[in-house]
Amino acid sequence: MKITCSKNDLVKGVNIVNKAIPSKTTMTILQCILITAYNGVITLTSNDTELGIDTIIPGNIEEEGVVAIDAKLISDIVRKLPDNTVRMETDENFMTKLTCENSKFNLVGRSGDDFPYPDDIEKNDYITISQYTLKEVIRQTIFSTADNENNKIMTGELFEIKGDTMKIVSLDGHRISIRNIELRQSYPDRKVIVPGKTLSEIEKILSGEIERTVDIFFTDNNAVFEFDNTIVTTRLIEGEYFDIDRMMSDEYETKMVIEKKDLMDSIERAILLVKENDKKPVIFSISQDLLEIKINSTIGSLNEDISIEKEGFDLMIGFNPKFILDALRVIEDEKISMYFMNSKAPCFIKDDGGRYIYLVLPVNFATVS
């Protein structure tokens, strides 16, 4: 293989495929970036067996070929090169000469014969959305996937397409995040569960520009995200997602409208009194025009009053402060509405337009004053 490309294109490409380099693996080939140069196209590829990324970089091919090089090594090196043309040349033993201005590196490469290429996907139906929308919607839901692999389905997010809307759902047993986005056209109905871990990586790669789009293909086992010069392939999680609709309700006994920033600042202070593993709840006392926030822990206590608009009954209810905070942090509205039934039933934070619903289960606070 003999190729030339610009340092900046190489850095950009390497940064993208790095997202699918596993931090720990016993298969050292997975810690390599595969560089292929065929048919006039230079492609960088990485694959952690769950997530695979291909990205095309501009450049010239003098001799076709392929080489796999340790991802950390090549990343560190290309970042430190002068801003100029980079030349890579591989010999029959995959020793790779990398030159740029006066720097001449000789790097140990590998054939890449054992590199697991991402599955080839039959690309039929797909949906198109803006990169901005996808990036946002992942950020706004990803925090309530479960880390823990005990329930595999909870580690993923539901993508449900119905006509011209897509619903994205995540839940971890304590809370549910739901986002509805309008699509530009109608598509066939579809329901898949995408691993949360791969969505986090996709979110980092997406440019977030409104004008740029991403095409999403689904097959039985995979989802493919195509955008710019990059193709991200991820395995899907098998199984049936939870029946979310059954957990929803439009009824309430108490409704509170509050400035999001006031509530967020207050809970951020309350959380400072909660030491790790100490499950102290934050208590909301909702009365006419006033929310009183209270927390009590071994290291101290906090009381704060925030003015609100209230409808319905007074209520006292306790929450894990982190769960409320996580939802508030991703809601774009300045004023939010919270709906309650009683101190044992879930609280809903939702807008009138049906763009988002955040459900948070309350916690028992009988033992605290």
Next chain:
Amino acid sequence: MKITCSKNDLVKGVNIVNKAIPSKTTMTILQCILITAYNGVITLTSNDTELGIDTIIPGNIEEEGVVAIDAKLISDIVRKLPDNTVRMETDENFMTKLTCENSKFNLVGRSGDDFPYPDDIEKNDYITISQYTLKEVIRQTIFSTADNENNKIMTGELFEIKGDTMKIVSLDGHRISIRNIELRQSYPDRKVIVPGKTLSEIEKILSGEIERTVDIFFTDNNAVFEFDNTIVTTRLIEGEYFDIDRMMSDEYETKMVIEKKDLMDSIERAILLVKENDKKPVIFSISQDLLEIKINSTIGSLNEDISIEKEGFDLMIGFNPKFILDALRVIEDEKISMYFMNSKAPCFIKDDGGRYIYLVLPVNFATVS
């Protein structure tokens, strides 16, 4: 104790005294900030028994008193308060009510009776230098102190005052850093060894402004740095510092003048091929007008040519690339001069004005090509 002060002054003060809060200690009182309010002055104090910091913050005292509060807790809280007046009120059990706008914290405090106050220092002779100069000179030497406590003296820096100059020296057995600064006047001769760890913390607190000064007092056991509203007291390291002058030499067989950035960039690339614990040297081949840089490791090799001005013999010499890089990173000159005797003797990087000398010992490279 009853005091009021602005949130911002409190944050600033807490950030300063935090530098002497030990990350690990069995004495929990050391993890507290002591707040004292006497004679119209509010002082925050911390002390890790080697380093003590007092800083005065503006505010009103309604009732004199003292309380010790967990440093992490109070730091986290004050940062999250609204930008307004903070009121602190302590009861007879040292429970501390901290209020700011609608937030009312109740925090567990301590009497502070067991708090180790910094030694009271008899302040006689002192020197005055600009904060900028002190901050710079610490940054430019601190990296070559030894981490390892086997040789206590190497963990400190020599401050040697002779007439109107101060020499700051650090060494770790492989290299020596020397900085000479001109003082505004002559002072009595003095030689002390200040712990490197406390100098790092002082460097962080110093504002770095040229117009602001710092007074440095020395006693037999302590050094005291007074600046702005802050007093930093540090224990000195006992013993006689190494005889540096005996290690210096103005003779050389080879002199090389080189653009610092070229050399730095090149060594930064070379270092990428050195894995941790792998002591591969970078080889300098100095010939007429050209420095060739080479490194060879298990993962690859690098060759680079840099144009230089040379005086004297050609030379091949090997270095730990990190040691050369550390020195280059803190030298302010764009063009530097390096002086060599032979491949076994130390290399000197120094300027003509005598502001700095960096000595680096070479390493054996017989085993590499």
